[in-house]
Each structure stands twice: as C-alpha cells, then as structure tokens.
Amino acid sequence: MTDRREHWDHTYTVKSDTAVSWYQDVPERSLALIRKAGKGSIIDIGGGASRLVDRLLAENYDDLTVLDISDVALGRSKERLGTEAGKIAWIIADIKQWKPERQWDVWHDRAVFHFLTDTAAQDAYIAALRAGTRPGSHAVISTFALSGPEKCSGLPVQRYSAETLAARLGQDFVLQIREAETHPTPFGTTQDFTYALFRRI
Ligand SMILES: C[S@@+](CC[C@H](N)C(=O)[O-])C[C@H]1O[C@@H](n2cnc3c(N)ncnc32)[C@H](O)[C@@H]1O
Numbered sequence: 001m002t003d004r005r006e007h008w009d010h011t012y013t014v015k016s017d018t019a020v021s022w023y024q025d026v027p028e029r030s031l032a033l034i035r036k037a038g039k040g041s042i043i044d045i046g047g048g049a050s051r052l053v054d055r056l057l058a059e060n061y062d063d064l065t066v067l068d069i070s071d072v073a074l075g076r077s078k079e080r081l082g083t084e085a086g087k088i089a090w091i092i093a094d095i096k097q098w099k100p101e102r103q104w105d106v107w108h109d110r111a112v113f114h115f116l117t118d119t120a121a122q123d124a125y126i127a128a129l130r131a132g133t134r135p136g137s138h139a140v141i142s143t144f145a146l147s148g149p150e151k152c153s154g155l156p157v158q159r160y161s162a163e164t165l166a167a168r169l170g171q172d173f174v175l176q177i178r179e180a181e182t183h184p185t186p187f188g189t190t191q192d193f194t195y196a197l198f199r200r201i
Contacts, residue, residue, distance in 0.1 A: 004094065008048075008070035011153055017049035017076050021152065021185045022111050027052045029181050030110055030140060031059075033197045036177065037138035040105025043067060045095055046112030049076035057084055065104065067091040096124040100132035107132060107139040111193075113165075114143035114157040122158075126169060137200045139173060141165060145180060145192040162196040173198040 017023065030052055034042065041063035044052055048068050056064055064087070068074050071092045078085040091098070095112065107129060116122045129139060143160045144152065151157060160168070162178030177197040182190045 005069050007153070007155070008068075009072040012049065012070055012072040012076060017073075019186055020049075021187065021189075021191065022183070023186055024183070025051065026055065027110065029179060029195050030108060030142070031055055033140040033177060033179075033195060034106055034108060035059075036197060037106045037140065037199075041065075042106040042108060043104040043132060045107060045109040047077070047108075048073040049080075050110070051080075052108070052110075053077065053088060054081065054084075057081075057087060062087070063104075065089040065091060067093055067095065067098065069094050095128055096121050098128050100128060102132075103134045103137065104132055105137055107137065107141075109140070110142045111144070111152060113141055114152070114159065115155055117156055117158045122168060129169070129173075133200050135172075135200050138176075139169070139198040139200070140195070141169075141198070142181075142193050142195040145194040148192040148194075160194050162194055165194060165196055166198070169198065172201050174201055 042061055043065040045067050047066035053064055053066055074090050113125055116125055144157050146159050146161050148159050162175055166175040175196055176199050179195040181193045181195055183193050184190055
C-alpha cells in the first residue's frame with residue numbers, strides 16, 4: 001500500500017485537517033443517514049481526520065471503529081479527541097487488502113470508494129464491505145456525483161449517481177435513500193456529492 005499510503009500521509013502532514021477540500025465541521029448528511037440506519041456498531045472507512053466520530057461519540061454510539069490507510073490522519077483524530085480516543089477502535093489498513101474480522105451494523109464511507117477506479121480494486125472493496133457487514137446491516141456511502149470533480153487530492157476518481165453506485169455494489173445492497181449535496185470547500189469552491197443509504201438483504 002506504499003504509494004497511496006505515502007500520498008495520504010504526505011497530504012495530512014503538509015495540510016491542516018481543516019484546510020483539505022473535503023473538510024466538514026459537522027458532517028450533517030452522514031449523521032442524518034446513520035441515524036436513519038438506527039443504533040448499533042459503526043465503522044468509518046477512510047475516516048481520516050473527519051469529525052464524524054466526535055459527533056457519534058456525543059450521540060452515545062459506543063461501538064465505533066475508524067479505518068484509514070494513513071496513520072498520520074488517524075493520529076490527527078486521536079490527538080483531537082484526547083482521552084476520548086480510547087473509546088474507539090483504530091485500524092490502519094488499505095481497504096483493498098483488508099480482511100475484516102467482525103461485522104458492523106453500519107458501514108460509512110465518505111469519499112473513499114470513489115478513489116478506486118479499476119475493477120479489481122472496486123471488487124476488493126466490495127469483498128471487504130460484504131465481509132464487514134451482514135444481512136440487515138446498512139451502508140452509507142458518498143462519492144463525487146456525476147457532475148462532481150474528476151479528481152480529489154490530485155488523484156483521479158470514479159463518479160457515481162446513486163443508481164450507478166447501487167449497480168456496482170450488487171443486488172444485495174438495496175438502495176433506500178439517495179441524496180445530493182453540494183459541498184462547500186474551505187477554498188470557496190463547491191463539489192457535487194452523491195450520498196446513498198443501502199440496506200443489505
Ligand atoms: C477525501 S478523504 C475523506 C476523509 C473522510 N472520509 C472525510 O469525509 O473527511 C479520503 C480518505 O480516505 C483515505 N484512503 C484513501 N485511500 C484509501 C484506501 N485504499 N484504504 C483506506 N483508506 C484510504 C485517505 O487517507 C483519506 O483519509
């Protein structure tokens with residue numbers, strides 16, 4: 001995982017976590033979709049330095065895991081959370097190579113799956129998604145929309161509508177809610193995102 005890991009470690013080393021294009025103070029749409037999925041265990045895939053986990057702790061979710069390829073990114077979150085960081089399971093892994101050892105009720109991913117632009121990498125992600133969930137689990141996944149940018153953090157992305165995302169995940173991930181969001185970046189630009197809530201059957 002070295003090339004991509006170096007990319008992300010470098011990004012989080014040279015930029016503050018509030019200066020990256022994907023920064024959100026409050027990840028409102030993710031939180032709303034996670035609440036719709038119901039209470040339970042949650043894994044944030046590619047959670048990086050996101051404040052999602054802070055908000056989930058504040059809402060008394062007590063089985064939280066954050067996975068990211070970059071230990072620098074996770075270090076930022078641990079530092080911000082202080083002693084609260086001990087309530088969270090942290091996993092440093094490349095999602096394409098990771099083999100989950102348990103299942104979660106909610107799988108959350110904002111802006112990670114879209115970096116996987118070849119079929120083999122997408123298949124590896126979906127294999128991890130299947131291994132890390134069970135029938136009845138939910139997945140909240142957001143990517144750049146069809147009208148969104150072609151790159152993120154200098155890397156090419158695959159853009160999706162909720163329908164094309166659903167088609168890629170497969171028939172046992174049933175699309176329940178689709179939402180569009182125009183994300184304001186810290187630089188005054190905007191990025192169109194697709195958000196989707198799936199239930200695994
Ligand atoms: C655009 S950022 C989004 C971060 C976070 N989800 C958020 O919304 O603030 C993408 C994140 O995915 C992580 N990432 C990229 N490729 C990954 C991979 N193959 N496996 C695990 N994490 C990855 C990066 O380190 C980074 O933290």
